[in-house]
Amino acid sequence: MAFIKPIEIANTGLVATYWRLAGSQTDFTAGIVEFRLCGYPDQEARQAGKAPLPSIPYRLGAEELGLASLHAVTSAALYAAARSQPAADGTVWFADAADC
Secondary structure, three states, rough: OOOEEEEEEOOOOEEEEEEEEEEEEEEEOOOOEEEEEEEOHHHHHHHHHOOOOOEEEEEEEHHHHHOOOOOHOOOOHHHHHHHOOOOOOOOOOOOEEEOO
């Protein structure tokens, strides 16, 4: 799964349109999951093994993920959270993104 949504990277003029979950880390003691969506110019660039543009990081708890426990975290739950929850910068980036 991935998202399709053009987002300009940090006022650089570079636009990432294809966004993919790059990784996650769960801290059970702190009760949070950190994950990031990496952007690429398009799906073809990602499939060609090109390096991603800067990522959008998230840091959310089980409640924000809509889960009873962090032991139930799936990539689908992370993508769903990215649609409805703000990223680390406070912006909800993917509410209107298309699925890919």
